[in-house]
Amino acid sequence: MFPLRRRGLLLPFSLRSIVGQRFKSRILSANEIRRHFIDYFKSTDHNYIRSSPVRPFSDPTLEFVNAGMNQFKNVFLGLRKPPVLRATNSQKCIRIGGKHNDLDVVGHDTYHHTFFEMLGNWSFGNYFKKEACEMAWKLITLPPYSLPAENLYVTYFGGDAKLGLEPDLETRDIWRSIGVSPERILPFGLKENFWEMGLTGPCGPCTEIHYDHAGTALRPHLVNKDQSDLTELWNIVFIQYNREEDGNLTSLQQHFVDTGMGFERLVAILHGKSSNYDSDLFSPLFGEIEKICKIQAYRGKFGAEDELGLDTNYRILADHARMATVAIADNIFPYQSNGLRRVVRKTFRVADSLLPGKSLKLVTALSKAVRSSLESAYPEIGNNGASVDVRSVEKRIGEMKSANKKALNDSAALLTAQYSIRDSVRLPPTDDSPKYDYVRSENGEYSVPTVTSDVIAFIANGRHLESNERLNNGQEIGLILDRTNCWSSSKGDTDIGRIELSEKGQSHGTLTFDCATRIGDHIVHRGVFSCSGEISYGPNLLKTGDIGEFCIADLSFNRKRREVTMRCVTGPLVDAAYNKAEELLEYLRTLGESSSVEELDGAVARAKTQVTDNQVPISYRVELNHLVHNIERIGKSKNLGAKVKSMNDVVADAKNSGLPFLVHYAGENAKLEKLTRTCQDVPVMLFAYNNGHLTARCCTPQVSKS
Structure with missing residues (x-):
């Protein structure tokens, strides 16, 4: 058993090789599998449209193309006419960020990749459900693919009562007419079988084909359960609705078919393998790594079985080399793309761990192997490959490493003496990727968006502050955050700025820093702390010298940590808090249907402000919430009534004016x-x-x- 990361969750299961699978055709190479898919749909009157570059056309919402339908997005939105009625292609895709973030899990499981190919076919108002299902079934069950029908399941949209959507029984009946066994045709809900482009826009039900690696025994209860040996193979989307801004669905005048099948997963299945990395898409790259590094051959181990992480490094290197080679061939370079820059850095870091001092030689050889593997399908990869003077670059890298190592050691010694960061290795690293989100104006000035971060550690008086210590106004401190948008350095020349310290909207002070220093994986912001009074670091009460009695102003629960946090008003402020709360409630009780809209809105704003400022003891909150809710309801009703009355006057004036x-x-x-x-x-x-x-x-x- 070992943990496998899947969409941010750790799922325990064991990987096992596929035994006893026999297909009716010989083992096809990856290139033959891709070529047959394209030729099959070309024989059914589909036009082949070459893959778009991995940089999207005129779509600022995406850094990279991440699905086969991206280049047809404007067709679905009705912004341009379809190029043909029927289309097919194999699309180059990259996923390293955003909703589809595969970067952190690549190499740790059998199927995640930063670069992958998506096989697809499309109908732009030509054919629909029946033809799409029939063509898909014939392709995968007839030679040369010849997947056994007994290993396949199909799913369809089972309807949604809340949205008033009926089950897609038409698709279910189509699968039955094709000959799929009824017990292998399964309904699922919105999450699994209803596709939407976004909050608004084209959408529709989809049907999926799943493949069971384990054999022919019925296991319908495991479909869509993230099983390693029962995986989704093909998704066929029927775009027939439009999601309006009010959430309602309206039927489109023209219907579309949009399908996508992961090429690496199909190749692994046709090769009788449980892992995408066990196919001839990756074996040439693994061979290069083994030959150049003179290390143990790739064994296909995962998790605890991969004791030294060697096989994981094999997979990361091969995958990232594919992604970087394809991106650069499409004229995307690291200085232009933060995502590509991250991948290239990680590639060299892993390569250097396998071949110290010769990482560039290894990465260059892998890039050449990628070009040889993919140029027959994507000629631009072979034509646009970059050439590298390995000796000159390695010499320059060595010089930079020596200079950086000396500067880092000097800075670490200085900072350790000042702040005693001997325990910082146990702290989570600082993520400084937001520093790349800067915007450059036309006059050459730079601006960086603010970021919200969590404080990892305070450093003052030459040591880490404990959880019961206080910060004083004017005190010089260092601050380590989990995220920062600052450029840091071990030699000086860093960003300067201001950090506002707050919790739940309540300000606790400001750190004005003039230096952001990197020590290993952490960045320390050094400067002067300022606040209107003392602030406690930890569970201490504010104004500790004035505690006489206190009232609870707020409670918060952290179920995961099993913690309860109380906010309290202390000392002479207690009576004032009670008096202000009673005065507020008395005023709110006087408001009702006869009150003006301005009075109602002002009362709600006043109540929210007092709660934010911790001026309402928790014992008053129940009645306060009830009164505010009632006042908001009355205010909304009056606002609507006023607008309707105003609208009636406007319409009457328009009619009178002709x-x-x-x-x-x-x-x-x-x-x-x-x-x-x-x-x-x-x-x-x-x-x-x-x-x-x-x-x-x-x-x-x-x-x-x-």
Whole structure:
């Protein structure tokens, strides 16, 4: 048993080799498998569209293309016409960040990759569910793929009562008519079998084909349960709805089919392997690593079985070499991309651990092997490969390492003497990747967005502060954070700035730092701490010298750590807190339907401010929450009534003036659907600023007077 990281979770299970699998065809090479997929769909009147570069076209939401449908995204959104009615391709994809973040788990399991290929076919208003399912089933079950039907399961959308969506019984019946056994056709919900591009836009049900490595025994209860030996093979999406801004689904006039099948997973299955890394896509790269480093051959071990982490390093090097080679061939370079820069750094770090001082030689050889493996499918990889003067670069790297090592040792000795960071190795490292998120203006000035971080350690008076010690105004301290957006150095020339210290919205002080020094994996911000009074580092009460009695102002629970945190008002402030709370509640009780909107909104704001400032003891919170909720309800009703009344006046003025139509801005947080109901006789377009977005709604009467 060993832990395998899957989508951020540790799932215990054991990997086992596939035994006894026999396919009706000979073992195909990866290139033959890819070529047959393309040729099959070309024979069914699909047009081959070459893979787009891994840098997306005109899509700032993505750093890299991460799915086969990316280059057709604007077609689905209705922004451009489809290039053809039927399309097929093999798309180069990269996933290293965002929602699909595979970087940290690559090498530790059998199927995650930073670079992968996505096989797909598309219909742009041509065929739909029946043809898509039939073509997919024939491809994978007939020679040369010849996957046994007894090892396959298919899933379909089982409906959602809350959204008023019926089960996709049409797809279920199509699979039955094809000949799939009913016990292998399984319904699933929104999460598994309903695809959406985003919060709004095209969407629809999908059907998936899953492959059971373990054999022909029925195991439907394990489908979609993240099993290593029962995996999703092909996802077929039927785009037939559009998600509106109000959350409702409307039918699209034109239906689309969008499919995607992971190439590396298909190759592993057709090779009779349980791991994507056991195919001929990776074996040439493993051979290069073994030959150049003169180390033990790759054995395919994972977790605890990979005692020295050697096989994990094999997988990381091979995967990252593929990703970096493909990205650079598509004219993406490390100085342009933070993501690629991270991958290249990790590649050289792992290579240097296997071949100290000769990492560039190893990485260059792997890049050449990647080009040989992929250039037949993607000629640009062979044509655009970068050439490297290995001797010159290695000499320069050696010089830089010597200089950095001397500077780091000098700085570490100095800082250790000042702050005694001998225990910092036990602290989690500082993530300084936000420093790359800077923006350069037209006049050449740089700006860096602020980041929210957690404090790892305070350093003062030559040592780490314990949890019961205090910080005083004007005190010189060092601060280690879990994240920083500052450039750091071991020799000086660093960013300067200000760190606001707060907890749950309450400010505790400011650190104005003039130096950010890197020590190993940690960055220490050194400067002067300032606050209006003393601050405790740990569970101490504020104003400890004034404690006479206290009242609890807030309670928070951390179930994971089994901790309870209390915020208290102490000393002479206690009476003031009780008096202010009683005064607030008495005022809120006087408000009701007869109060003005301004009074209601002001009362809610006042209540929230007093809670934030810890001026409402917890014993008053239940009644306070009830009163505020009731006042907010009355305020919303009055706001809507006022808007409706105002809208009626506007419509009446438009009719009296003989206007043929009306365009009107309804203000902020207006319910446009209800307001348009007041416009029975005049065509109207209403605008409103709701939740940070400008929204609009049109209403045209059945009979319009012009």
